[in-house]
Amino acid sequence: MKTSERNQTTSISIATPDGRFLARYGRKGLVSLDFPGAAKIGPRGSLSARQRVPGDIRRWHRVTVAALKQALAGRQPQALPPLDLSAGTELQRRVWRVLRKIGRGQTRSYGEIARAIGRPKTVRAVGGACGANPIPVLVPCHRVLAINGKIGGFSGGLDWKRTLLKREGVRVQ
DNA sequence: GGACGTTTCTATG
């Protein structure tokens, strides 16, 4: 666990069968979730109870851990912690909002997302917004595929995208 | 202004 004064965020790593993810919390909720190896994680970091961690964050974290483990197992999380996606731009937040409505095992194309946010021609920008998603897995950017059913891209690494989809029972070309 | 990206469509062989 590590607290940074800057934006008053607290980072706590989450040990999973797939490695250690890193969750970062702000006053309003979960701010980001990093894949194992995506960020520098300090020595030993599971949920080590520390007095400095605010109560809300502890509660949110418990929810995050449960949600992440379920999601990694290809199941729909029962609950999510409050997500603070305020850091994104207008378009990004719209995209992320739509992504959250894609259920387990479902997929959409970048074009469908573009239409869903009322900007039919921003297809490419939608891809950019997916790539900028600060909370992968829980905000399912991996469920967005290219229109031809192909895998498309994934900033967290295509292996992760394939793995997550496969666990949800989604077949990709 | 210029480059780049988790895109998509059309044309062509």
Next chain:
DNA sequence: CATAGAAACGTCC
């Protein structure tokens, strides 16, 4: 089916 080129547009530098 595969490849090439172009159109499109938000972001970042």
